[in-house]
Amino acid sequence: MKRILVSIKRVVDYNVRIRVKPDGTGVITDGVKMSVNPFDEIALEEALRIKEKGFAEEVVAVSIGPADCQQQLRTALAMGADRAVHVQTDAIIEPGTAARLMHKLAEREQVMLAILGKQAIDDDCNQTGQMLAALWGRPQATFASKVEINGDKALVTREVDAGLETLEIDLPAVITADLRLNEPRYVKLPDIMKAKKKPLETIDPTALGITPVERLKAVKFEPPAQRSKGVMVKDVQELVTALRGKGLV
Amino acid sequence: MSKILIVAEHAGGKLNPVIAKCVHCASGIPGAEIHLAVFAADASAVAAQAAQIAGVAKVVTVTHAIHANPLAATLAPQLAELAQGYTHVFGPSTTFGKDLMPRVAALLDAPQASDIMAAESATRFKRPIYAGNAIITVEVAAGSRVVATVRTASFEAAGAAASPAPIEAVTLSATLPTHTRFVSVTSARSDRPDLQTAKKVVSGGRALASADNFKILYSLADKMGAAVGASRAAVDAGYAANDMQVGQTGKIIAPDIYLAFGISGAIQHLTGIKDARTIVAINKDPEAPIFEVADYGLVGDLFQVAPEFEKLISSGS
Numbered sequence: 001m002k003r004i005l006v007s008i009k010r011v012v013d014y015n016v017r018i019r020v021k022p023d024g025t026g027v028i029t030d031g032v033k034m035s036v037n038p039f040d041e042i043a044l045e046e047a048l049r050i051k052e053k054g055f056a057e058e059v060v061a062v063s064i065g066p067a068d069c070q071q072q073l074r075t076a077l078a079m080g081a082d083r084a085v086h087v088q089t090d091a092i093i094e095p096g097t098a099a100r101l102m103h104k105l106a107e108r109e110q111v112m113l114a115i116l117g118k119q120a121i122d123d124d125c126n127q128t129g130q131m132l133a134a135l136w137g138r139p140q141a142t143f144a145s146k147v148e149i150n151g152d153k154a155l156v157t158r159e160v161d162a163g164l165e166t167l168e169i170d171l172p173a174v175i176t177a178d179l180r181l182n183e184p185r186y187v188k189l190p191d192i193m194k195a196k197k198k199p200l201e202t203i204d205p206t207a208l209g210i211t212p213v214e215r216l217k218a219v220k221f222e223p224p225a226q227r228s229k230g231v232m233v234k235d236v237q238e239l240v241t242a243l244r245g246k247g248l249v
Numbered sequence: 250m251s252k253i254l255i256v257a258e259h260a261g262g263k264l265n266p267v268i269a270k271c272v273h274c275a276s277g278i279p280g281a282e283i284h285l286a287v288f289a290a291d292a293s294a295v296a297a298q299a300a301q302i303a304g305v306a307k308v309v310t311v312t313h314a315i316h317a318n319p320l321a322a323t324l325a326p327q328l329a330e331l332a333q334g335y336t337h338v339f340g341p342s343t344t345f346g347k348d349l350m351p352r353v354a355a356l357l358d359a360p361q362a363s364d365i366m367a368a369e370s371a372t373r374f375k376r377p378i379y380a381g382n383a384i385i386t387v388e389v390a391a392g393s394r395v396v397a398t399v400r401t402a403s404f405e406a407a408g409a410a411a412s413p414a415p416i417e418a419v420t421l422s423a424t425l426p427t428h429t430r431f432v433s434v435t436s437a438r439s440d441r442p443d444l445q446t447a448k449k450v451v452s453g454g455r456a457l458a459s460a461d462n463f464k465i466l467y468s469l470a471d472k473m474g475a476a477v478g479a480s481r482a483a484v485d486a487g488y489a490a491n492d493m494q495v496g497q498t499g500k501i502i503a504p505d506i507y508l509a510f511g512i513s514g515a516i517q518h519l520t521g522i523k524d525a526r527t528i529v530a531i532n533k534d535p536e537a538p539i540f541e542v543a544d545y546g547l548v549g550d551l552f553q554v555a556p557e558f559e560k561l562i563s564s565g566s
Contacts, residue, residue, distance in 0.1 A: 012379070017382065017516070018379040018382045018383060019382075020383050027378075027379065027382075027383050094360065095351065095361070096354070096355065096358075096360060096361075099355060118498075119498075121379070121380065122378065122379060123378050124363065124364065124377065124378050124379070124380065124497070125361070125363045126347050126351070126363055127351035127354070127361055127363060128351075129351075130321065130348065130349075130350075130351035130352045130355070131351045131352065131354065131355035132355075133322075133352060134325060134351070134352040134353075134355035134356050135355050137426075138428065139322055139426075139428045139429040140321060140322060140348070140352065140429070141429075142321075142344075142347070142348045143344060143347075143348070145491070155432065158344075159344070159491045159492075160344040160345070160348075160434070160492075161343050161344045161345070161445060161492060161500065162260065162434055162436045162492060163434060163435050163436025163437060163490065163491070163492045164434065164435050164436070164491065164492075165431075165433070165434040166432040166433045166434070167320070167429060167430065167431060167432060168429075168430045168432050169428060169429050169430070170428040170429075173428075178498070179481070179485075179498055180484075180485065180491065215359075215360035215389060215390070215393070216360045216362060216387040216388070216389055216395075217387065217388050217389075218385055218386070218387055219373065219386040219387065219388050220385070220386040221383050221384070221385050221386075222383070222384050222386075223382075223383060223384070224377065224381055224382065224383065224384050224523070227523060227528070227542040229540070229541055229542070229543075230528075230543050230544035230545055230546065231544070231545060231546070232540070232545075232546045232547070232548070233545055233546070233547050234547075235547070235549075236547070236549075236554055236557045236558050236561060237561060239529065239545055239547050239558070240558060240561040240562060242545060243506070243527075243529070243545070244562075246527065248449075248505060248506045248527055249473060249506075249562045
């Protein structure tokens with residue numbers, strides 16, 4: 001069966017203004033709204049569109065983390081994923097561990113594609129997709145803004161500093177989703193009901209032969225240095241005079 | 250002792266100026282010996298430029314026709330092979346480095362610290378998380394190899410060397426995969442300065458309301474010798490090209506002056522400009538969050554302010 005694996009990371013919602021704990025041991029996440037990482041939502045939407053065009057038959061959503069991740073997997077199932085795999089662990093999951101787990105699942109499921117968000121909006125690492133591609137020994141097309149499946153190949157347009165780059169990659173491969181790849185669909189109420197009946201498998205990382213390791217230990221969290229508020233000028237002349245005084249124009 | 254290998258990003262025979270910033274970052278690690286690696290179809294011009302950066306002890310070149318178009322899939326096995334003799338492997342936090350370095354880290358079975366804004370020691374690094382709303386200090390075990398991308402906006406460029414570093418050509422044995430092929434790259438090329446490294450940047454938001462209206466900013470930018478940037482909203486709306494996006498998922502920049510026209514200042518945008526020396530905000534909405542971080546704020550209609558600003562700086566009055 002032609003299958004696509006999609007990452008679904010549970011993260012603090014995009015709209016939450018995060019604050020650092022006063023003792024510097026982390027950020028405050030108690031009582032904070034949690035959501036699917038927005039880039040992963042785009043990744044899932046792309047997988048669903050590829051399936052709807054007939055290039056794939058099954059979309060499998062994967063989340064790695066504590067029991068609560070099942071909420072985000074249910075959202076993914078409601079969006080249209082066919083089934084979900086929850087790698088349940090309370091351990092700290094670094095991108096390297098996530099990539100090793102995804103690699104095991106990509107092989108177990110014999111997938112044609114793994115689509116991941118280009119980064120998670122909590123740790124902002126931007127690593128897991130590339131690491132998965134390396135471990136798997138397969139192509140990577142990161143920061144994708146357009147994906148065309150063509151038999152056992154794909155043409156992927158990537159958002160790079162110079163503009164837009166197009167790569168041709170052999171499948172299976174890893175694609176990471178950038179913002180403009182698509183606009184994810186809204187979940188409708190009947191789909192939420194249907195999602196409750198879709199299969200959700202829970203496994204332990206060790207069942208995949210992986211023990212999570214922490215190699216970059218968090219020492220301290222702190223708020224960023226704040227820029228101080230400057231002055232308001234009344235008109236353009238005053239602005240130009242001020243900037244000229246500093247040699248900026 | 251730390252031996253640091255930095256991959257030298259380049260295009261069109263020119264070393265990317267952000268590499269001198271990576272060197273500055275690496276030179277903050279006590280006792281560091283810094284080498285630059287140039288992968289190219291013809292490495293000579295880039296290697297000569299790399300050898301001129303102060304703090305670089307050696308430039309290593311790897312020449313292969315396949316590197317005419319740098320691809321993570323083909324660079325990573327070679328960089329990982331070359332990295333065997335090093336404790337640290339750094340790349341810039343550009344799309345090139347973000348694409349390549351994690352692939353190298355996985356091949357080396359090493360952890361990666363992304364977007365480092367300070368190297369406090371050989372093992373301790375500071376990096377932003379949550380779109381820059383928090384800064385985390387991470388530590389790798391002493392003696393283990395670490396890969397990092399350098400948030401170049403956090404560093405000044407290293408200066409010029411008194412005498413150029415030696416250049417050494419090496420041959421590597423890693424097998425290069427053929428499963429990934431370069432097809433094309435299209436860029437909205439212009440004669441304006443490069444956004445990532447420009448000293449002056451003029452930037453526009455959704456309030457520009459059309460691609461055509463961006464001409465107001467292009468005109469001003471050309472008068473100032475500035476690069477032109479855009480907010481995510483302006484890029485999403487099709488008013489500006491994707492390579493102009495400034496912010497958390499676009500370019501993170503540190504110009505001497507950043508002029509924001511009609512940009513409200515979403516946190517993701519502010520993340521991209523907070524290292525600018527001077528931020529100037531022009532917005533109709535006096536409550537726009539960008540005024541909270543601007544050194545100079547002007548409440549007004551950008552369609553009147555921008556042409557008047559251009560006129561005043563040209564007339565010298």
